[in-house]
Amino acid sequence: MFVSCDISYFKITIIACLLVFLPNCLANDGAIPLTSKNIDITLASNELVFINFYAEWCRFSNLLAPIFDEAANKVREAFPEAGSVVMGKVDCDKESSLASRFHITKYPTLKVIRNGTPTKREYRGRRSVEAFEEFVKEQFKDPIQVFYDLKELTNLDDKKRMIIGYFDRQDVPEYKVFRRVATNLKDDCQFHVGFGACSNQNCEIGQHFHLLDASKAMHPPGTPILVFRSDKALSNDEDETFTGNMLSYDELNIWAQEKCVPLVREITFENAEELTEEGLPFLILFHNTDDSESVKKYKDVVTRTLIDQKQNINFLTADGLKFAHPLRHLGKNKEDLPLIAIDSFRHMYLFPNFQDIDVPGKLKEFLEDLYTGKLHREFHYGPDPTNNEIPKTDGQAKVPTLPPKSTFKELAPSKNRYTLLRDEL
Numbered sequence: 214m215f216v217s218c219d220i221s222y223f224k225i226t227i228i229a230c231l232l233v234f235l236p237n238c239l240a241n242d243g244a245i246p247l248t249s250k251n252i253d254i255t256l257a258s259n260e261l262v263f264i265n266f267y268a269e270w271c272r273f274s275n276l277l278a279p280i281f282d283e284a285a286n287k288v289r290e291a292f293p294e295a296g297s298v299v300m301g302k303v304d305c306d307k308e309s310s311l312a313s314r315f316h317i318t319k320y321p322t323l324k325v326i327r328n329g330t331p332t333k334r335e336y337r338g339r340r341s342v343e344a345f346e347e348f349v350k351e352q353f354k355d356p357i358q359v360f361y362d363l364k365e366l367t368n369l370d371d372k373k374r375m376i377i378g379y380f381d382r383q384d385v386p387e388y389k390v391f392r393r394v395a396t397n398l399k400d401d402c403q404f405h406v407g408f409g410a411c412s413n414q415n416c417e418i419g420q421h422f423h424l425l426d427a428s429k430a431m432h433p434p435g436t437p438i439l440v441f442r443s444d445k446a447l448s449n450d451e452d453e454t455f456t457g458n459m460l461s462y463d464e465l466n467i468w469a470q471e472k473c474v475p476l477v478r479e480i481t482f483e484n485a486e487e488l489t490e491e492g493l494p495f496l497i498l499f500h501n502t503d504d505s506e507s508v509k510k511y512k513d514v515v516t517r518t519l520i521d522q523k524q525n526i527n528f529l530t531a532d533g534l535k536f537a538h539p540l541r542h543l544g545k546n547k548e549d550l551p552l553i554a555i556d557s558f559r560h561m562y563l564f565p566n567f568q569d570i571d572v573p574g575k576l577k578e579f580l581e582d583l584y585t586g587k588l589h590r591e592f593h594y595g596p597d598p599t600n601n602e603i604p605k606t607d608g609q610a611k612v613p614t615l616p617p618k619s620t621f622k623e624l625a626p627s628k629n630r631y632t633l634l635r636d637e638l
Contacts, residue, residue, distance in 0.1 A: 243282025244302040249310055252303075261298040261352055262326040263288075263336070263345075266312060268305050271320040271632040277340055278302075284345035291346065298349055319631040325352070328393055334400065337486055356399035357392060357406050366405070371446040372505075374473055375403035380437045383408055387437045387459040394466045402473035439465075441472040446505050448475065448512045476520060477512045477528040482535070485624040494526050495556040495621060496580065499533035499540060507551040507567070514570045518577055526555075526580065542617040555583055558625075561617040562588045 244265060247255060256262055265281045267274035285300035292298045305312035305320065315324060315331065323336035338344055357378075360366060369375065376395070380388045388406070395404040437459055443450035453472065457464045480488055480497065488495075498511040508530050515528050533540060533550045540546055543554060543563050553564035553576070562583065569575045582588045 242286065244285040244300045247301040247303050247311070248308055252301075252311060255299055255301065256326050256329045259296055259299045260328060261349070263298070263300045263349060264315075264324050264326065265300075265302040265321055266305050266315065266317045266324065267302060267321040268632070270306075273630060273632055274321045277321050280340060280342055281345065284342045287342060287346045288349050291350065292353075297353075300345075300349075319626055321631070327352075327397060330397070332397065334487060352396075355392075356395045357404040360405050360407050369403070369405070369442075372444050373403050374401070374444045374450075374475065375405060375442050376469055376472065377440045377442060378404070378406040378437065379439075380406065380408055381435060385437065390460060390462050390465055391439065393462055394469050397466060398469055398473045402469070441469075444475075447508045448477075449509060450475070450516075475512070476523060477515050477530060480529045480531050480536075480621075482624075485621065486626055488527060488529070489558075489621055489625040491527060492558075494558065494583065495529050496526050496553065497529045497531050497539075497556065498551060498553050499531050499536065499545075500551040501547065502532050502534055504551060511551075511553070511570065514576060518574070519580070522577075522580060525584070539620040542620050544617075553579075555579070555588070556619050556621045557583065558619045558622045560589065560592070561619055562592070 245255070247264065265277065267278065269275070281300065281302065288298060288300055303311050303315075305317055315322075325332045325334075325336060336348065338348060366377065378388070378391050380391075382388075391404075391406070395402075398404075439455040439459065441453045441455070443452055455465065455468055457468060459465060478484075478488070480495070496515075498508065500507045500511075511530065519528065531539075533547055533552075537547070539554070539556070539561065540549070540552075543552075543561055545552060545563075551567050553567055553570070555562045555564075564570075564576070564579050579588075582591075
């Protein structure tokens with residue numbers, strides 16, 4: 214009887230483990246091998262799945278493998294709860310369909326899947342056991358800051374985009390959806406929340422910093438609300454209240470992403486590799502650190518006149534003091550800021566006069582000249598002649614000149630860190 218009961222319990226335990234693929238139930242050491250047979254249920258059963266896509270023939274994959282496996286053991290110890298986090302690995306030669314599904318173009322690629330949805334950013338940080346462990350721990354920190362009085366909102370950074378929520382309580386289903394969205398977009402937006410509501414007429418709002426002050430003042434009891442607040446110091450984007458279904462994760466996530474990820478983004482040394490890997494040329498405003506007016510003007514012109522070009526080019530701003538190297542390639546320095554340039558990943562081209570962005574169609578013409586090859590051609594031979602002939606100088610063809618070389622291509626994924634599967638640029 215004892216043996217039969219023990220065997221039955223063992224069978225049930227094994228079946229349960231196979232159903233949810235819990236790391237602690239598996240004998241495998243290190244990262245969990247993921248295949249087309251087990252990846253979907255693994256993604257669906259865990260809040261966070263951190264995956265190493267590798268190839269056994271790749272030198273960089275082999276260097277990373279023991280580090281990633283050791284980190285997986287550390288993470289398993291730190292997060293033993295079922296359904297929290299899994300560090301997995303995919304052999305892309307054996308699982309070519311998964312490599313295609315997740316758009317793997319270099320080895321090793323480290324991707325993060327949260328709540329079953331791939332995050333838009335790969336992991337590009339340090340590749341050490343400590344860094345991986347710290348990264349996972351960071352993912353589980355609450356992305357939402359609680360405020361206790363409306364006056365706190367007046368002190369928020371007006372150079373940041375943010376979404377502010379008001380809820381009666383933290384345990385309502387709408388807040389759980391909001392938190393999932395905030396977790397996905399915490400790198401793009403700041404998220405703030407106020408809780409509490411008066412449930413009867415006797416509720417008094419007398420305490421200056423009480424939680425009820427913020428919530429009661431902003432919405433009626435039982436009615437949660439979400440508001441997008443733009444980066445007012447850097448753009449003319451309007452604030453907006455979410456009017457959709459707050460219980461729909463997909464609907465709220467799409468709205469929040471549209472608000473949190475602007476048409477014009479800032480390039481930094483932290484995100485340059487990611488932006489470069491997207492493969493689109495850059496239209497960049499280089500500006501002084503404290504020159505918010507030029508940034509606002511540039512964003513306004515791009516939003517009004519160039520939004521139809523967003524599939525062809527990345528619209529960016531860059532701190533001209535931090536990115537002094539590209540300016541030097543253009544023959545410019547901080548005294549020449551603000552200025553606009555295109556980096557095509559082969560060459561850089563300078564927009565002649567920043568103030569001309571106020572001339573209707575001028576900036577769009579600059580882009581069209583890139584697409585038609587006119588910018589490159591005129592760098593070789595000067596302004597296009599009207600008779601389609603190369604102009605002559607003293608009876609000789611003008612000596613071709615080369616535009617400045619791209620500097621942002623140097624920030625693309627390094628061949629000293631990845632095995633590139635194709636020429637991405």
